[in-house]
Amino acid sequence: MRSLLTLPLTLLALLACTFAFTKIAPIDPVLAVVGDRASEAARIQAREDLGLERPWPIQFLWHVERTVTGDLGLSTSTGHAVLDDLAQVFPATIELALAATLIGLVLGLPLGIIGAYWRGRWPDHLARLIALLGHSVPVFWLGLMALYLFYALLGWAPGPGRLNFYLEGLVPTVSGFILLDSLLAGRLDVAGDALAHLVLPALTLGLFSTALFARTSRALMLDALGQDFILTARAKGLSESAVVLRHALKSCAAPMVTTLALALGSLLEGSVLTETVFSWPGLGAYMTGALMAADMAAILGGTLLIGLVVSLLNLGADFLQRKLDPRTAS
Amino acid sequence: MLYVRTLICFLFLIFCAPAWAETPPNVLMVGMRLDDLATLDPAEVFEVSGGELVANLYDRLIDMVDGQPKGVLAESWKISADGRQFLFTLKKGMKFHSGKLVTAGDVAWSFERVIKLDRGAAPLLRQLGLTQQNVGLRARAEGDQTFVLDLADPLAPGLVLNILSSYAASVVDSRLGQQFEKNGDFASTWLRMHDGGSGPFKLMLWKPGQGLVLDRFANHHERRPTIERIALRHVAESSVQRLMLEKGDLDIARNLAPDDLERLERNTDVKLLRIPQGGLVYLGMNMKAPPLADPKVRRALKLLIDYDGIARNILKGSKTVHQTILADGFAGALKETPYRQNIEEAKRLLSEAGYGGRLALTLDVRNVSPSLDIASALAADFAKAGVRIDIVQMDNRQLLTRYRARAHMLTLAQWSPDYPDPHATIQGFAWNPDNSDDSPFRLLAWRNGWNIPELTGLVQSAKSERDGPKRAKLYEQVQRTALDGGPYAVMFQDMLVLAHRAGVHNLRPGLTFDSMRYADVTKDGLK
Numbered sequence: 137m138r139s140l141l142t143l144p145l146t147l148l149a150l151l152a153c154t155f156a157f158t159k160i161a162p163i164d165p166v167l168a169v170v171g172d173r174a175s176e177a178a179r180i181q182a183r184e185d186l187g188l189e190r191p192w193p194i195q196f197l198w199h200v201e202r203t204v205t206g207d208l209g210l211s212t213s214t215g216h217a218v219l220d221d222l223a224q225v226f227p228a229t230i231e232l233a234l235a236a237t238l239i240g241l242v243l244g245l246p247l248g249i250i251g252a253y254w255r256g257r258w259p260d261h262l263a264r265l266i267a268l269l270g271h272s273v274p275v276f277w278l279g280l281m282a283l284y285l286f287y288a289l290l291g292w293a294p295g296p297g298r299l300n301f302y303l304e305g306l307v308p309t310v311s312g313f314i315l316l317d318s319l320l321a322g323r324l325d326v327a328g329d330a331l332a333h334l335v336l337p338a339l340t341l342g343l344f345s346t347a348l349f350a351r352t353s354r355a356l357m358l359d360a361l362g363q364d365f366i367l368t369a370r371a372k373g374l375s376e377s378a379v380v381l382r383h384a385l386k387s388c389a390a391p392m393v394t395t396l397a398l399a400l401g402s403l404l405e406g407s408v409l410t411e412t413v414f415s416w417p418g419l420g421a422y423m424t425g426a427l428m429a430a431d432m433a434a435i436l437g438g439t440l441l442i443g444l445v446v447s448l449l450n451l452g453a454d455f456l457q458r459k460l461d462p463r464t465a466s
Numbered sequence: 467m468l469y470v471r472t473l474i475c476f477l478f479l480i481f482c483a484p485a486w487a488e489t490p491p492n493v494l495m496v497g498m499r500l501d502d503l504a505t506l507d508p509a510e511v512f513e514v515s516g517g518e519l520v521a522n523l524y525d526r527l528i529d530m531v532d533g534q535p536k537g538v539l540a541e542s543w544k545i546s547a548d549g550r551q552f553l554f555t556l557k558k559g560m561k562f563h564s565g566k567l568v569t570a571g572d573v574a575w576s577f578e579r580v581i582k583l584d585r586g587a588a589p590l591l592r593q594l595g596l597t598q599q600n601v602g603l604r605a606r607a608e609g610d611q612t613f614v615l616d617l618a619d620p621l622a623p624g625l626v627l628n629i630l631s632s633y634a635a636s637v638v639d640s641r642l643g644q645q646f647e648k649n650g651d652f653a654s655t656w657l658r659m660h661d662g663g664s665g666p667f668k669l670m671l672w673k674p675g676q677g678l679v680l681d682r683f684a685n686h687h688e689r690r691p692t693i694e695r696i697a698l699r700h701v702a703e704s705s706v707q708r709l710m711l712e713k714g715d716l717d718i719a720r721n722l723a724p725d726d727l728e729r730l731e732r733n734t735d736v737k738l739l740r741i742p743q744g745g746l747v748y749l750g751m752n753m754k755a756p757p758l759a760d761p762k763v764r765r766a767l768k769l770l771i772d773y774d775g776i777a778r779n780i781l782k783g784s785k786t787v788h789q790t791i792l793a794d795g796f797a798g799a800l801k802e803t804p805y806r807q808n809i810e811e812a813k814r815l816l817s818e819a820g821y822g823g824r825l826a827l828t829l830d831v832r833n834v835s836p837s838l839d840i841a842s843a844l845a846a847d848f849a850k851a852g853v854r855i856d857i858v859q860m861d862n863r864q865l866l867t868r869y870r871a872r873a874h875m876l877t878l879a880q881w882s883p884d885y886p887d888p889h890a891t892i893q894g895f896a897w898n899p900d901n902s903d904d905s906p907f908r909l910l911a912w913r914n915g916w917n918i919p920e921l922t923g924l925v926q927s928a929k930s931e932r933d934g935p936k937r938a939k940l941y942e943q944v945q946r947t948a949l950d951g952g953p954y955a956v957m958f959q960d961m962l963v964l965a966h967r968a969g970v971h972n973l974r975p976g977l978t979f980d981s982m983r984y985a986d987v988t989k990d991g992l993k
Contacts, residue, residue: 164867170585174512175592176906178584214674215504215658221674288709295715296706298676302493302697305671305679415701417676425501425675430863 143447150443151203151436155196158432165212165432203440209433213426218437221422226441227312228298229418232410233403235338240345240399245392247346248353252361253380263350270347279340279413286336294332296415303329337414341407345399352395356388363387390461397453401446489717491991492694494970494984497707498720500677500700506669507657508636509579512586514882517633517980519698522680524636524663527554527573527613528627530886530976533797535627538688539568539637539664540613549620549932552630554613560687562639563661563668568687570607575640577605579652587634590884593929594629595619622931624797628887633980638662666691666985676700680984691985711736711965717989718966718973723835724782730965738965740783744793744891744977745882745960747785749829749844751953753915755875757821761951766815767876768955770847772807777958780839788959790945791895791952795977796888798938800945805955812851823852830868830877833859840957841878869913872903881910882960886977888941889929895954896944897925914953921947 166182174182187195202209208218244267251263286293294300299314307314307321315334318326360366361384369379408420415421419438426434489495502513508520527540537543540554560568580587581601595618596604604616617626629635638653639662646656653662661669666689667680677699682691699716701707704723708730711719722730730736751758751767758764773787792799816822827848831841838859845855855876860868868874883890898911899922905912911922921944928940948954962975962982969990975982 161864162867163861163863164870167863167866167870170512174586175584175589176908178588181584211504211674213501213504215506216674224673225675288713291713295710295713296701297699300715301677301699302489302495302679302695304673304677304697415706417673422675428861429501430861 140451143451146447147440147443148200150439151200152196154436154439155199158435159192161430161432163430165430199436203436208437208440211426211431211434211437213429213431213434218433221434222419222437222441223312225417225419225422228314228416229404229407229411229420231313231315231334232337232341232407232416232418233400235334236341236345236403236407237396237400239338239342240349241396243342244346244349245353247350248355249357249380249385251350251354252357255358260354263354267347267350267354270343270345270350273343274409275340275344276409276413278343279337279410282336282340283413293336294329296413298333298417299326299330300333337410337416340414341403341410345403348395348399349392353388353392356391357384360384360387390457393456393460394453397449401449404442404445489714491989494693494696494718494987494989495716496696496698496718496720497701497710497716498698498718499702500698501675501702503674505658506661506672507585507654508576508633508638508663509583509587509652510585510654510658511633514979517884517978518982519678519680520633520636520663521665521980521982522667522696522984523661523665523669524633524638525560525568525665526631526633526635526637527556528631530628530631530981533886535631539573545623549623550617552615552617552626554615556611556613557687558611560664561685562642562664563683564639564642566639566641567610568637568639568664569610570613571610572640573613573637574602574605574607575643576636576638578602579638579643579654580634583652583654585654587632590629590632590634593889594621594626620930620932622889622929622934622937624934624937625887625889625929628885628890632885632978634884636663639664666983667696670695686985689985692988693984696984708965711967714967716967717970718964720964722963722965724780724784727784727963727965728782735968736965737968737970738963739973739975741962741975742786742793742795742977743882743960743962743979744796744886745880745979746788746791746793746891746956747840747878747880747958747960748791749955749957750869750874750877750879750910750914751955752872752874752876752913753917753953754872755827757819757825757827758875758953759915760819760821762815762819763821763825764951764953764955766812766819766851767848767853768805769808769812769815770851770853771805771844771955771957772847773803773805773957775807776840776843780836780843781958783961784836784963785958785961787957789949789956791948791954791956792888792891792941792945793883793959793977796883796886796891797934798888798941798945800942800949802949804949807847809850816851816853821853825852826854826856828856828858828875830858830860830865830874832862832865832878834862837878844878870908872913872915879910880960882979884978886981888938889925892925892928892941892944895952896948897922910954916953918947 166179170178170182183189187198211218211221214221247263247266251260254260287295303326307318307323307326310317310320314330315327318330366379366384369383408424411418411420423438500515503515505511505516506519508524511517511520525538528535529538539556541557543554545552556570562568578601580591581596582598606614608614642662643653646653648655666683666686668683670681671679680696682694684690704721704726707719707722708726710716751764753759777787787803789803789805790800794801829841831837841857845857848855869877881894894910896911898916898918899907901917924940924944928937931937971988972986
C-alpha cells in the first residue's frame, strides 16, 4: 500500500527533474517549431503558443496539469502528439523485450538449474561461461557482429528494422504488435517477415537476460538444494527430477519473479543500444532521437513512461512475491 | 564420412542460402536521414526532407526544368507590360488525390494560408510583396481557371517565377483544407501529417522516426509514375545505408559519408550520382567580436585555410571548393577562388592588426561528421599562424540559437537556398537593413554584425532589375564585395551525392533541396 502511495510522488519528482533539464538546455525551443528563417512576429507568436513567456513554476504546473489529463504535448521532431508517438513505439520495445525475456527464461533457467545440480563439474563451468559472456560482452558489439555475420556475410537474416519497410501499412494496426496484428489480419507473409526481423535483435538482447537468469537461478538453486526440506524429500525416496523441479525450483519462484520484473524493466529502458544497432523503431530509438534533436516534449513524455512502467513492474513484483511467499508479507 | 557430409551441408547453407534482400521491381526503396522531418504541410516545411516530400506530393503552378519555367498546373502565363501582374491560366480537368478538381481558387487559398500562417514558407511568398492584409487582393482567382498575382513593386520576372516554382507555392486542396480546419489554422494541424495535394505520389503512411510510404497517383494529370510505391526509410548511419544498398535492401542511399562512397565506387552493382547543389559551407566571423571587426584579421583567417586539402582529404568529392557567396549554377555566380593557403601573408596581416601570435577564438560547430573533421582541420590550419581555436561542439539547434543571438565568434555553418534564384542566397549573405541588436531581420549578414547599408541597397536593386544580364552583373558586384571584406570564409559548395543500384534509372535532382522528383524513375524488371 505504501509503495502504491509513493508512485505519484516518484512520477512528480521525475517530471520535475526532466522539466528542469529542459530549461537548463541552451536551446531555443521555438527553432524547432518555426525554423531558422521565420519572421520575428512568427517567433513571438510561437513562444506565446508554447507558453514560454510564463514563469518557470507556472510552466511546470501547466505541464503537470496537461500530463495528468493525458496531454504530453507535440513532439517537435515528429510533428505528432507525443502520446501518439509513444503508442506507436512502445509496442515495438515491448515486443523486443518480451522476446528477449522469453529467450532468457528458456535458456537461462535450465542453465542455472544444471549448473547448480552439477556444481563444479563441466555443465556448471559451461553455464557460468555463458553467463559470463552474457554479462561482459557489450550488447552493441554483439549486435554489430551478428548483423555482419548473419546479414552482411551469410545473408541468412534480414537487415535492420522491424519489417521490410515496403510492407508497412499493409496490416491494420490493432495492438501495435506487428506479429500479432499480421496474424490477426491473416497476412502470413508480413508475420514471417516480422518474425525474421525479430530473431537477431531478440537473440542479442536475450543473451543478456540469459546471463541474468542463469546466474540468479543457479545461486537460488544452490541455496535451495542445501536446505533440510530437500534432504527430507530425498529421504522420502522421491526421484531426483521431482526433488529438483518440484521442490527446489518451487522454493525459488518468489525471488525469480523479482528477477523477472527487474530484467523486463531493464530491457524496456535499456534496449537503446540494441534498438540503435538494429534500427528497431522502439522507445529507446525514439528517446535517442528526441535527445539528439532537443525535443523536450518527447523527452519528458518518454521519461515519464519509462518511470511509470518501471514503478508498475516493481509494484507487480512486490505483489506477486507476497502471494508466492507469504513470509515476505509481514 | 558423417563429418564430411555435415561440412558439405554447412558450406551449402552458407553459400547457397537465399539472400533476404530483394526489393520488388515496382517498389523503390530509399534510405535517407529523415530525423529532421516534422511536418508535411507546404506552408510549414523548412527542412530538407520535408521540402523534397512536398515536391512529390504537391503540384505547383510552374516548375523549373534546366533553369527554364515549365507549366505544371498552369497551362500558360502572361506578364503585364509594367511587370506588376502575372496571370496564370490553369489546365482543365486536373484532380487532387481526394478526387476534387484543381481550381484557381485552390491556388489563391494556398497562397493565403502560407502568408496568414506565417510559418516556414511565408518568407518566400513575402518576397512577392504579399502581406496578411493584401494577400486576398493580390493573389486571387478570377473564375476557376485563372489565377492573378499582382505585385506591389515590379520584380525581376525570373525571381517571381523561381519563387512560384518553390515548395512555398504548392497548391493545396482548399475544400479538404476547409473540412479539417480548426480554430482558423487553415487545416495546418491536419496537413502536418496528411496529404492534400495533386502531385504524382500520394501519402499512404508516415511513421515518424521510421519512414514514409508513398503510392503513385494513377490519375495524375501529367504522367502516371512508373514506380507504384516508394518506401523512404529513415536510416541514420551512412555505413548501414551502404550495407543495405550493397545487399539490395535499398535502391537508393542518400546520405553516404566519403569513406562509404569510396568503397561503393568499386562496386559494379552500384552507381554514384554527383549533382552540384545550391548549398554552401562557410565560416561565419562575428564582427561584434573585436578581433574579427578588423578586416586584416578576417583576411588572414581566409588565407590560413587549406581549402584543397580539406576537400581532398576530408570531403573526398562530397563537396567542391567554392569561395563566393553564390553557388555555381545560379545566374551571375562567380567561379573565382582567390584564396589559397598563405601562412606567411596571414602572419603578416595578423601582426599588422596587432594580434601576432596571441589570438584566441572559439569555433562553434555541429557535433556531426564532416563538420567536426572540417573544424579540426581549420584549427590545425589556424594554429600555423599562432591563432588558437577552441572548438565548441553542439547540436544544430543549439548552434542556431547562439548564431541568432550573435553569441559566437566563429561558426562553421551551412546555407541552403529555398528557391532556385540568386536572390535566395544573396539576400541571406549580403542584405542587412538594420544592424541593431533588436533588428527583426536576422539573416546571415546581421548575425555576423556586417553593417552594409550600400550593399543592402544594391541587393534591393538587383531584386527589381528586369534586365537579366544587368541583374547578373549586380550580383557579381555583391559577390566581389563579400569575397573581399565580408565576414564569411566561404569554403565549399554542396554536392548531392547519392548511390543507387545499377538497375535504377532517371534520377535527375537539381540545384535546390526540393528538386528531387521520383515520378520519372524506373527500375529494371518493371513491366
